[in-house]
Every structure is written in structure tokens, then in C-alpha cells.
Amino acid sequence: MNIVVCAKQIPDPAEPGELDPETKTLKRDGKLILDESDMYGVEMALQLADNAGGGEVTLVSMAPDNKVDGIRTGLAMGAAKAVLVSDPALAGTDALGTAKVLAAAVGKVEGADLVLTATESSDGYTGTVPEQLAELLGLPSVTFAKHIEIADGKVKVQRQTDAGYDEVECPLPCVVSVTAGVVEPRYPSFKGIMAAKSKPLDQLALADTGLEADQVGWAGGGQEIVGVEDAPEREAGEIIEDDGTGAEKIVAYLENLKLV
Amino acid sequence: MFRWNDEQLMVRDAVRQFIDKEIRPHVEEFEHGDTPPYDVLRKLFATFGMDSMARDRFKRQIEFERTAADAVARGETPPEKPKREGGFDPSMQMIPIIELCRVSPGMVTAMGVSMGLTAASINSKGTIAQKERWVPELLTLEKIGAWAITEPDSGSDAFGSMRATARRDGDEYLLNGQKTFITNGPYADTIVYICKLDEGNDPAERKILSFVLDAGMEGLEQSKPLRKMGMHSSPTGMLFLNDVRVGRDRLIGETEDVPAGGRSGAKDTFAMERSGVAAMALGVISECLDLSIDYAKNRVQFGQPIGQFQLIQEKLARMEVARLNVENLVFRYIEMVQAGVSLSFAEASAMKLYSARAATEVALEAVQLFGGNGYMAEYRVEQLARDAKVLQIYAGTDEQQIIAIAKDLLRE
Numbered sequence: 001m002n003i004v005v006c007a008k009q010i011p012d013p014a015e016p017g018e019l020d021p022e023t024k025t026l027k028r029d030g031k032l033i034l035d036e037s038d039m040y041g042v043e044m045a046l047q048l049a050d051n052a053g054g055g056e057v058t059l060v061s062m063a064p065d066n067k068v069d070g071i072r073t074g075l076a077m078g079a080a081k082a083v084l085v086s087d088p089a090l091a092g093t094d095a096l097g098t099a100k101v102l103a104a105a106v107g108k109v110e111g112a113d114l115v116l117t118a119t120e121s122s123d124g125y126t127g128t129v130p131e132q133l134a135e136l137l138g139l140p141s142v143t144f145a146k147h148i149e150i151a152d153g154k155v156k157v158q159r160q161t162d163a164g165y166d167e168v169e170c171p172l173p174c175v176v177s178v179t180a181g182v183v184e185p186r187y188p189s190f191k192g193i194m195a196a197k198s199k200p201l202d203q204l205a206l207a208d209t210g211l212e213a214d215q216v217g218w219a220g221g222g223q224e225i226v227g228v229e230d231a232p233e234r235e236a237g238e239i240i241e242d243d244g245t246g247a248e249k250i251v252a253y254l255e256n257l258k259l260v
Numbered sequence: 261m262f263r264w265n266d267e268q269l270m271v272r273d274a275v276r277q278f279i280d281k282e283i284r285p286h287v288e289e290f291e292h293g294d295t296p297p298y299d300v301l302r303k304l305f306a307t308f309g310m311d312s313m314a315r316d317r318f319k320r321q322i323e324f325e326r327t328a329a330d331a332v333a334r335g336e337t338p339p340e341k342p343k344r345e346g347g348f349d350p351s352m353q354m355i356p357i358i359e360l361c362r363v364s365p366g367m368v369t370a371m372g373v374s375m376g377l378t379a380a381s382i383n384s385k386g387t388i389a390q391k392e393r394w395v396p397e398l399l400t401l402e403k404i405g406a407w408a409i410t411e412p413d414s415g416s417d418a419f420g421s422m423r424a425t426a427r428r429d430g431d432e433y434l435l436n437g438q439k440t441f442i443t444n445g446p447y448a449d450t451i452v453y454i455c456k457l458d459e460g461n462d463p464a465e466r467k468i469l470s471f472v473l474d475a476g477m478e479g480l481e482q483s484k485p486l487r488k489m490g491m492h493s494s495p496t497g498m499l500f501l502n503d504v505r506v507g508r509d510r511l512i513g514e515t516e517d518v519p520a521g522g523r524s525g526a527k528d529t530f531a532m533e534r535s536g537v538a539a540m541a542l543g544v545i546s547e548c549l550d551l552s553i554d555y556a557k558n559r560v561q562f563g564q565p566i567g568q569f570q571l572i573q574e575k576l577a578r579m580e581v582a583r584l585n586v587e588n589l590v591f592r593y594i595e596m597v598q599a600g601v602s603l604s605f606a607e608a609s610a611m612k613l614y615s616a617r618a619a620t621e622v623a624l625e626a627v628q629l630f631g632g633n634g635y636m637a638e639y640r641v642e643q644l645a646r647d648a649k650v651l652q653i654y655a656g657t658d659e660q661q662i663i664a665i666a667k668d669l670l671r672e
Binding site for chain 2: 076186188191192197
């Protein structure tokens with residue numbers, strides 16, 4: 001069972017983030033870590049490979065500047081190898097451009113039975129890459145998986161819904177996006193951390209993917225950030241003086257909001 | 261080495277995450293609720309594979325010792341001890357110590373005594389059979405160890421005033437005595453008991469022997485935890501031995517003919533213990549400094565953050581100097597181990613003396629910086645200050661370290 005996990009490296013949320021006033025996008029020049037959303041995919045992949053009695057977990061990622069810290073975390077957790085597409089031309093790539101690059105990177109991994117992604121990244125939150133990736137790879141896909149089983153060449157998924165979950169099946173190979181919190185990501189063991197540095201990490205430039213510079217980055221972006229504004233100040237609340245009818249007024253207020 | 265490398269930082273971050281999740285939220289229970297620390301320490305070991313690494317290392321060591329013993333038995337020259345495998349990094353042991361000491365130094369005391377003192381004393385002087393019998397489970401914390409040397413009337417003068425005895429009785433020994441301030445004493449499964457062989461001779465000339473005891477042996481009583489100033493997450497107790505009968509299989513090394521009358525074995529253990537204290541001190545100092553910086557930035561008095569006042573700045577600067585110095589001692593130790601160079605007894609003593617004093621000074625200055633809040637248990641520096649003090653007392657008092665350093669300096 002060979003599984004590819006799309007893993008994004010994002011600026012550490014513990015550090016105060018900053019926007020680039022020129023591009024109006026998040027500055028990414030500091031330390032990058034593995035997006036917590038992707039740790040669930042890595043953990044799920046490791047468990048599925050274990051349950052299947054073998055196989056490899058491969059990480060694929062893209063970054064404009066060769067940063068590998070976040071990838072190493074995934075390798076330390078137990079992934080066998082990684083493919084990183086890194087090129088200055090990738091700066092400013094939008095969701096569709098990202099999907100194109102990831103699809104090209106997944107194409108470099110031989111014999112992938114399953115591609116896992118998060119439902120959305122913790123810094124961009126577009127939530128569109130998994131479907132775009134599936135389309136570009138020509139694979140079927142299931143989104144919002146809270147539980148995955150592999151049997152008889154199919155993936156059986158509990159797909160999270162507002163009311164609970166649907167049980168769906170999909171033939172392999174396919175793309176499945178995994179919701180956050182469904183498995184407990186393991187801590188990397190000390191041995192895993194020490195081994196991570198020597199695991200294969202294939203670093204590709206944009207040219208190696210077959211994509212052109214005008215398909216990615218600012219040049220290939222089909223979107224533009226025209227402005228960044230502060231969120232509006234919170235409006236003052238309504239103060240209800242209790243003259244003996246306070247409870248009724250609160251109930252009426254909540255009814256008006258359709259909350260009771 | 262002047263800073264942690266990428267791998268070491270990854271280890272630090274992972275251990276820190278574990279501690280933030282598993283220990284910090286429960287620190288009250290460990291510090292004030294008499295909850296023994298062993299389960300969470302075992303979880304720490306299992307989570308990071310420290311238990312399997314220890315087991316593998318032990319297996320390789322025993323395989324080598326067997327090969328060497330077989331060669332000697334055949335009259336051949338034993339093979340040279342293989343150098344530690346590439347990639348062995350003592351920081352894998354130091355970083356968890358430092359990180360745990362930011363939150364609960366008592367946990368390190370409990371862990372260190374079990375693995376670092378009890379297991380090490382059997383592993384360095386025991387027979388292969390003894391090592392296999394007791395060491396693996398101590399190294400993985402499946403069993404908890406205690407190392408019993410201190411007595412009510414014998415502290416710094418450990419060997420001189422020691423009253424605990426072993427008397428021969430046929431092929432066996434009868435052990436008697438009382439030990440106190442024994443870390444893990446109340447809960448220990450395996451106890452290394454250090455005593456004098458009583459042959460009716462002058463106590464000053466008696467050999468020092470070490471025996472391995474198991475909890476529940478007839479005549480062995482383990483007290484409840486003693487109340488202490490700090491290190492509440494480390495259970496400390498007394499041991500009472502009344503005619504505990506042991507075979508020669510429990511005498512470490514299975515021989516009474518121990519070098520330097522048995523006094524050198526304990527000395528090796530002291531040297532190892534002393535270097536560990538520097539890592540503990542670094543954890544305490546780092547945490548106190550971080551907490552103090554945060555408080556100095558946010559606590560407003562006289563209309564401005566107290567960090568703007570020079571008397572507060574002086575405290576912060578001194579804490580940073582201490583942190584840098586102790587960190588450098590720890591880095592030096594790591595590099596020496598990697599290079600296969602041992603610390604001398606005097607060096608280990610100097611390292612411990614400086615680090616322990618620095619930790620206590622920094623922690624007390626942190627309490628002072630926090631003012632009334634610092635004296636309250638709610639603010640963490642109060643606990644760290646109580647915990648830090650014992651670093652100057654256990655594993656040899658400051659005064660004993662000074663004697664060891666001076667003795668080495670004045671050696672002819």
C-alpha cells in the first residue's frame with residue numbers, strides 16, 4: 001500500500017505572522033513547520049500502510065525557497081521519502097497553481113495507491129486544492145474523510161457531514177481529503193528524528209515538473225489580492241436592565257436570532 | 261558546539277509538546293497531590309522510543325561483554341570495545357532533562373535516580389547475569405529503582421559514618437540498617453543497598469558492598485513519602501532493613517574483592533550524577549528567565565512595565581549570564597561525551613557547583629522580580645525556587661564539591 005500525502009510547510013502559527021505590504025500575502029521567510037492539518041494525513045497514511053502490512057508513505061510538497069524543516073517532521077514521524085518542488089518562480093502561486101505543481105510531484109511517485117490531503121491548509125484556507133488535484137490527476141476523490149479503510153481495491157470512507165457521516169466507497173487509486181482531529185498524530189520518536197535527515201528527499205525545480213513559469217506564481221495566478229483591511233470593530237452589545245422582565249427580554253432577543 | 265543543531269531542536273520541540281500536553285496541565289497533581297510521576301515518565305519513554313533505544317543499547321553491550329568474556333576464557337585477548345555507534349548523541353538524554361526541569365524538576369530526580377544511579381551502578385559493576393536480571397527494566401522505567409546510600413547519621417560523610425551492615429551467614433548475607441532521603445524509596449521495585457561488610461573489624465576498615473534488593477523481600481520496609489521543601493513530584497522515603505537475607509547473586513559483582521574497598525564504584529556514580537545536575541539547572545534557569553521576561557514586559561507599576569526599571573533589568577541580565585554559562589557547560593559536556601572524553605571528578609564537581617548555585621540564585625531572583633506574586637504558588641517561580649535549592653544539597657553538597665575541586669587543584 002503506497003500512499004502519497006500532500007504536506008504543506010507553513011509559517012509557525014506560534015510566531016506572530018506578518019503580511020508583505022507589496023504582495024499582500026503572508027511572509028514566509030522565517031521558519032516553516034509542517035501544517036498541523038497535514039499531520040492527520042501523515043498519521044492516517046502511516047496507520048493505513050501498517051494495517052496493509054507494508055508499503056511506503058511519500059510526502060509531496062512545494063515551497064518557493066528550498067525549506068525542508070516541515071518535511072523533516074513528516075519524515076521523522078515515519079514517512080519513507082519526500083518530493084519537494086522548490087523554485088523562486090513558485091512565490092505567489094494560487095490554489096490551482098499549487099494543485100498543478102502537486103499533481104506533477106505526485107506523478108513522480110511510482111505506484112501510488114492513494115493520495116491523502118488535508119481538507120484545507122491552516123494559512124491559506126482555500127480548501128479547493130484536493131479537488132483540483134484529483135481533477136488534474138484524473139482520479140476519483142472523496143472529501144472530508146473522518147475514517148478510512150482499504151479493502152478489495154477500494155477505499156471505504158466515513159465522510160463527515162453536518163448531521164453525522166455518510167459511508168462512501170471509491171475505487172483505488174484516488175484522492176481523499178482528511179478532516180482535522182480524526183487521528184492522534186504521533187510524536188516523532190528520537191530514532192525517527194535522527195533517521196529523518198538521511199531519508200530520500202527529492203528536490204525538484206519547476207522545470208523538472210514539466211510546468212512553465214507562466215502557469216504558476218504571480219504570473220500564473222488567476223486571482224489578485226486587491227486590498228487588506230482590518231476586521232471591523234466589534235459593535236457595542238445591547239444592555240438589558242433587569243426591571244423584572246429581563247429574562248423575557250433575553251428570550252425574545254434570542255428568539256429573534258432564531259437561537260431558541 | 262555553540263547551539264543546538266536542527267535534529268536537537270526537533271527533539272526539543274517534540275519533547276516540549278509532549279510536556280505541554282501531558283505534564284503542564286497536571287503539574288498540581290504531581291506537585292501537591294502525591295501522584296507518583298512514573299506513569300507519565302513511562303509514557304514519555306514509550307512515546308519517543310527511548311525505552312526501545314535503551315533496550316537495544318543494552319543488548320549490544322551485553323553481546324559485546326559476552327564475546328569479551330568468552331575470549332578471556334579461551335585465553336585470547338578480548339576485542340576492543342566498539343566505539344559508540346555513529347550518531348549517538350548525549351543530548352538525546354540531556355534535552356528531556358532540560359525540558360522536564362522547566363516544569364517539574366522532581367520528575368528528573370525520580371527518573372535520574374532510577375536509570376542514572378540504580379541501573380548504572382548495577383550495569384557498571386555487576387556480573388552479566390546481574391545486569392540481565394535487573395538493568396533492562398530499570399533503563400526502560402518498567403521498574404523503578406532506588407539507590408540507597410544516605411543514612412540518618414551519614415550524609416556527606418557517606419562511608420565514614422555508614423552504619424548499614426552486611427554480615428556473612430553461611431553462603432548468604434544478613435543485611436541490616438536504615439537509609440533515609442532515598443529518592444523513589446517509597447515505590448522502588450529494585451533497590452541498590454550500599455553497606456559495610458561487618459567482619460567484626462574496625463568500621464573504618466570495612467569493605468563497602470552493594471546489594472540489589474527487590475521490593476517485598478522479608479525484613480525490608482519502605483516508608484511513605486517524606487514531606488519536603490521542594491521536588492514534590494519526586495517521592496523520597498526511608499528504608500528499614502531488619503535481617504534481610506540475600507544470596508551472593510545479589511552482591512553486585514558477586515565478589516567482596518572490590519577495588520578501593522568499594523569506594524570507587526560509588527565515586528563513578530557521583531561523577532555521572534553531577535553532570536546531570538547541570539542540565540537540570542539549565543532547565544530551571546531557562547524557565548525562570550522566560551517567565552521573568554514575560555512578567556517584566558507585562559507587569560505595570562508606576563505607569564510603566566517593570567522591565568523599564570534598571571534594577572529589574574539587572575536581574576534579567578544576570579539571569580541571562582547564568583543561562584549562557586550553564587548552557588555552555590552542558591554543550592561542553594555533550595561534546596566531550598561525543599569525543600569519548602570523560603569528565604574528571606573535579607570537573608564534574610565544578611560543573612555541578614556552579615550550575616546548582618546559578619539555578620538557586622536565578623530562581624530566587626525570579627521570585628523577587630515577581631514580588632508578592634512570586635511568593636504565591638500560583639506563579640510558577642515559587643515552585644522552581646523550592647525545587648532548585650536541593651541541587652545545592654543532593655548529589656553532594658556545594659561544600660563537598662568545593663572540597664573535590666580544591667583537592668584536585670592542590671594535588672601534588
